[in-house]
Amino acid sequence: MNAALARGLGGGVLLLVLxxxxxxxxxxxxxxxxxPSGIVATTWSARGPLLDAGAMTLFxxxxxxxxxxxxxxxxxMLLALATPVRKLxxxxxxxxxxxxxxxxxxxxxxxxxxxxxxxxxMVAFIVGFTVFLNALDGLLRVDPAAVALLRxxxxxxLGVLWRLRLPxxxxxxxxxxxxxxxxxxxxxxxxxxxxxxxGLGWTIFEAVLQIDFLRxxxxxxxxxxxxxxxxxxxxxxERRVVFWR
Amino acid sequence: xxDAADQLDQLLTVGEAPAARAKLQLNGVSRRFGAVQxxxxxxxxxxxGEFVTLIGPSGCGKSTxxxxxxxxxxADTGGEVLLDGAATSLLGKVAFMPQxxxxxxxxxxxxxxxxxxxxxxxxxxxxxxxxxAMAADFGLKGFEDHYPQQLSGGMRQRVALMRTFMFDRxxxxxxxxxxxxxxxxxxxMQRWLLDIWSRYRRTILFITHDxxxxxxxxxxxxxxxxxxxxxxxxxxxxLPRPRDPALLTTxxxxxxxxxxxxxxxxxxxxxxxAGAA
Amino acid sequence: xxxxxxVLPLLLLAALWEGAVALLQISPFYLPPLRQVxxxxxxxxxxxxxAFMVTLGExxxxxxxxxxxxxxxxxxxxxxxxxRDMLFPLFVASQTVPVIAFGAIVVLWFGNxxxxxxxxxxxxxxxxxxxxxxxxxxAVDPRQVALLRxxxxxxRDIWWKLLLPxxxxxxxxxxxxxxxxxxxxxxxxxxxxASIGVGAMLLAALFNxxxxxxxxxxxxxxxxxxxxxGVVALVEARLVFWRDEL
Ligand SMILES: Nc1ncnc2c1ncn2[C@@H]1O[C@H](COP(=O)(O)OP(=O)(O)OP(=O)(O)O)[C@@H](O)[C@H]1O
Ligand SMILES: [Mg+2]
Numbered sequence: 001m002n003a004a005l006a007r008g009l010g011g012g013v014l015l016l017v018l019x020x021x022x023x024x025x026x027x028x029x030x031x032x033x034x035x036p037s038g039i040v041a042t043t044w045s046a047r048g049p050l051l052d053a054g055a056m057t058l059f060x061x062x063x064x065x066x067x068x069x070x071x072x073x074x075x076x077m078l079l080a081l082a083t084p085v086r087k088l089x090x091x092x093x094x095x096x097x098x099x100x101x102x103x104x105x106x107x108x109x110x111x112x113x114x115x116x117x118x119x120x121x122m123v124a125f126i127v128g129f130t131v132f133l134n135a136l137d138g139l140l141r142v143d144p145a146a147v148a149l150l151r152x153x154x155x156x157x158l159g160v161l162w163r164l165r166l167p168x169x170x171x172x173x174x175x176x177x178x179x180x181x182x183x184x185x186x187x188x189x190x191x192x193x194x195x196x197x198x199g200l201g202w203t204i205f206e207a208v209l210q211i212d213f214l215r216x217x218x219x220x221x222x223x224x225x226x227x228x229x230x231x232x233x234x235x236x237x238e239r240r241v242v243f244w245r
Numbered sequence: 246x247x248d249a250a251d252q253l254d255q256l257l258t259v260g261e262a263p264a265a266r267a268k269l270q271l272n273g274v275s276r277r278f279g280a281v282q283x284x285x286x287x288x289x290x291x292x293x294g295e296f297v298t299l300i301g302p303s304g305c306g307k308s309t310x311x312x313x314x315x316x317x318x319x320a321d322t323g324g325e326v327l328l329d330g331a332a333t334s335l336l337g338k339v340a341f342m343p344q345x346x347x348x349x350x351x352x353x354x355x356x357x358x359x360x361x362x363x364x365x366x367x368x369x370x371x372x373x374x375x376x377x378a379m380a381a382d383f384g385l386k387g388f389e390d391h392y393p394q395q396l397s398g399g400m401r402q403r404v405a406l407m408r409t410f411m412f413d414r415x416x417x418x419x420x421x422x423x424x425x426x427x428x429x430x431x432x433x434m435q436r437w438l439l440d441i442w443s444r445y446r447r448t449i450l451f452i453t454h455d456x457x458x459x460x461x462x463x464x465x466x467x468x469x470x471x472x473x474x475x476x477x478x479x480x481x482x483x484l485p486r487p488r489d490p491a492l493l494t495t496x497x498x499x500x501x502x503x504x505x506x507x508x509x510x511x512x513x514x515x516x517x518x519a520g521a522a
Numbered sequence: 523x524x525x526x527x528x529v530l531p532l533l534l535l536a537a538l539w540e541g542a543v544a545l546l547q548i549s550p551f552y553l554p555p556l557r558q559v560x561x562x563x564x565x566x567x568x569x570x571x572x573a574f575m576v577t578l579g580e581x582x583x584x585x586x587x588x589x590x591x592x593x594x595x596x597x598x599x600x601x602x603x604x605x606r607d608m609l610f611p612l613f614v615a616s617q618t619v620p621v622i623a624f625g626a627i628v629v630l631w632f633g634n635x636x637x638x639x640x641x642x643x644x645x646x647x648x649x650x651x652x653x654x655x656x657x658x659x660x661a662v663d664p665r666q667v668a669l670l671r672x673x674x675x676x677x678r679d680i681w682w683k684l685l686l687p688x689x690x691x692x693x694x695x696x697x698x699x700x701x702x703x704x705x706x707x708x709x710x711x712x713x714x715x716a717s718i719g720v721g722a723m724l725l726a727a728l729f730n731x732x733x734x735x736x737x738x739x740x741x742x743x744x745x746x747x748x749x750x751x752g753v754v755a756l757v758e759a760r761l762v763f764w765r766d767e768l
Contacts, residue, residue, distance in 0.1 A: 003607070004607040007604055007607035007608045008607055008608065008610075008611040010608060011607075011608035011609055011611065011612055012611065012612060012615075014608075015612060031630070032630070032631070088534070091527070091530070091531030091534075092531050092534060092535045092538070094531070095531055095532060095535055095744070096535075097702075098702065098744055098747040098748055098751060099740055099743050099744045099747055100702055100703075100705050100706030100709060100743065100747065101706070102622075102706045102709050102710050102721075103706075103709060103720070103724060103739070103740050103743040104740065105724075106724050106725065106727060106728035106736055107733075107736055107737075107740070109728060110551075110728065110731060110733065110736070111551075111552060182617060182618050185618075185620055186620045186621070186622055189620045189622060189623055190620075190622045190710060193622070193623075193713075194713070194725075194728065195728075200620075200623075201623070204623050204626070208626040208714075213626075213627065213630070216623070216626060216627060217627075219623065220619060220620065220623050220624065223619070223620045223623060224615070224618050224619045224620070227618035227619070227620065228615065228618045231618055312668070315668075315672040316671075316672065317668045317671055317672055336671060336672065336674050337672070337673060337674020338674075339672065341669065341672040343665055343668065343669055344665075345665065347663065347665060347666050347669050349666075349683075349684070349687065350764045351687050351762075351763075351764045360670075360673070360683065361673040363683070364670065364673045364674060364675040364679050364683070365673070365674065392764055394764070412673055
């Protein structure tokens with residue numbers, strides 16, 4: 001085990017110990033800040049419903065993520081090919097993007113109801129935007145001299161896209177995908193909190209109403225673990241795809 | 246020579262041009278990086294006001310030597326670095342110009358030139374006035390407010406030199422200041438540097454890969470050996486000053502060049518053989 | 523010219539909105555005509571202005587503190603390797619926590635005050651700034667640091683004259699991203715019981731199923747976002763003028 005890893009683990013353990021000690025010594029009531037041991041105990045005893053809720057949220061997040069990533073990528077490639085359209089569309093995209101997605105959540109609920117659809121749409125929306133902007137930036141940031149060289153070999157716009165732009169943009173695309181994982185979970189939860197009958201967001205909302213803050217913390221713990229897992233998975237994928245970095 | 250004779254010699258030479266007191270004295274300076282012995286027992290003395298040029302094969306430890314004299318690197322124990330006869334902390338005592346110009350892109354010419362002065366705590370306004378007055382000497386008149394990315398390579402180099410001169414220290418270390426310039430610009434910069442030096446009179450230690458440059462500029466040329474670097478040869482250059490380009494084709498110049506070339510070539514071959522092995 | 527570049531997409535978007543509603547006969551349930559939305563804002567001008575100011579204040583408070591904390595922690599991480607090894611993984615992990623879920627707890631801690639929303643905005647802001655500032659510090663040429671040290675520069679000199687300016691372009695990239703995140707934090711923070719602000723307006727519109735009011739709130743949110751973003755871009759243009767020429 002290397003020193004950095006040891007220090008990182010040490011930091012995590014230190015935080016937990018400190019948290020536990022402060023809560024116990026200062027006798028902080030659990031509704032203000034429960035000790036880590038209490039959160040873990042609650043999570044364990046409520047593992048059944050929490051896992052169900054987590055699975056629901058994960059399903060919404062993953063579905064929306066897939067749809068959004070594909071749409072964002074395809075759109076970015078289309079706009080990378082069509083310069084005039086891009087010059088027209090891009091500023092408008094930036095304006096629409098300047099509104100935080102959270103603000104669109106009520107609209108999605110109104111349009112698509114309180115079922116899973118509204119969450120999937122919201123997740124696809126944010127993931128799509130993130131991937132689109134990152135991918136487009138990467139696709140356009142190629143060396144003009146390299147483009148000229150490929151064109152001199154007789155490559156058309158599609159050839160340039162496939163052989164030059166896409167590989168060049170891969171790191172940027174993967175960054176967008178990685179950042180999107182965490183966002184997709186957050187957006188799914190936020191939308192659930194506003195209106196749903198299932199999922200972690202709904203669990204949190206219910207727990208707040210019942211003033212059961214230990215359950216709120218337990219749900220946060222489950223959500224964080226799922227996010228961390230997705231993040232790690234996409235990071236691993238990134239290391240594979242962008243091996244030359 | 247005995248001490249008594251030495252003293253007598255000094256008495257007799259009183260009144261002659263600058264007393265040959267050592268500005269900088271290196272005694273047995275070594276440095277290793279892990280398994281790499283970069284410098285091995287370097288002995289070198291530089292007199293006040295002297296212009297010494299240093300040549301040696303690539304990777305022989307020239308920049309390492311400079312970093313030690315500038316106080317950026319510690320020498321290994323056993324050797325000593327004496328500035329004005331004393332072994333003091335060297336940071337902030339020597340005007341050092343690294344191998345690249347390292348200009349800051351967010352500062353214009355004047356503000357880049359006063360960087361060292363600013364660090365010393367001199368008031369900005371006064372430092373800028375001094376720099377403005379010096380700009381003409383450094384061929385930068387009219388470019389005071391330009392940013393580095395708007396300058397040619399030769400001009401950037403002159404800004405870096407001006408920054409070094411503005412850091413008002415008796416000893417200047419210049420690490421291949423003209424290495425990246427084309428031959429014409431380089432020849433002009435050499436003459437210009439000699440002109441500046443005769444006016445600002447500092448002690449200069451100057452690294453170069455170019456033997457012509459080393460002879461043309463120096464009072465003395467020091468040749469370093471292949472790694473581990475030590476002093477292989479010192480050659481005084483008794484060519485008259487001021488020097489002009491015609492000097493480069495004189496027999497006297499060529500005689501010195503022949504002598505140095507042999508030494509440098511021998512060391513370069515060693516480096517090459519070591520690299521090929 | 524710069525103004526035109528700003529206004530043109532807005533006008534285009536407005537025209538597109540009005541045109542689409544009229545031509546495609548979109549039901550006002552999905553997209554009411556822009557005129558109607560602007561009319562609603564006009565009719566309740568002071569209320570929207572108040573919401574704008576309140577949400578702006580919350581977001582900016584969190585944003586500013588988050589930016590400062592980001593730069594300070596990046597500085598600490600840059601100078602102390604062990605601190606970075608110890609805390610940076612925690613910083614990363616903290617960002618996988620769905621902070622929004624914290625909203626209820628943060629409001630419990632700080633009450634229904636500006637502080638609660640600013641805290642959420644802060645939580646979302648500091649991380650990107652830390653990451654980018656650190657990357658900026660690490661990218662500084664060590665020879666440049668050596669040069670300054672040869673002038674006898676102290677750590678403080680080096681930070682002010684070299685590290686900070688070198689890292690500014692990356693810091694601003696993060697700040698532009700964080701501006702949007704801070705606003706999202708403020709809006710969601712208002713969902714836990716606030717009565718004034720853009721987030722509160724959105725929630726009220728959702729409960730009353732008023733699509734026009736919802737779009738009016740979204741436009742107000744866009745105005746807040748645009749205001750923060752605009753100021754950041756202006757400051758960036760002044761401070762990082764040398765970047766384009768690099
Ligand atoms: N910080 C360092 N860590 C490890 N090795 C180093 C370090 N600095 C220099 N070296 C090694 O010491 C040797 C001398 O390097 P130095 O830069 O002094 O050479 P140089 O004579 O200036 O070469 P050049 O003419 O190419 O500039 C090289 O082999 C180099 O790899
Ligand atoms: Mg060197």
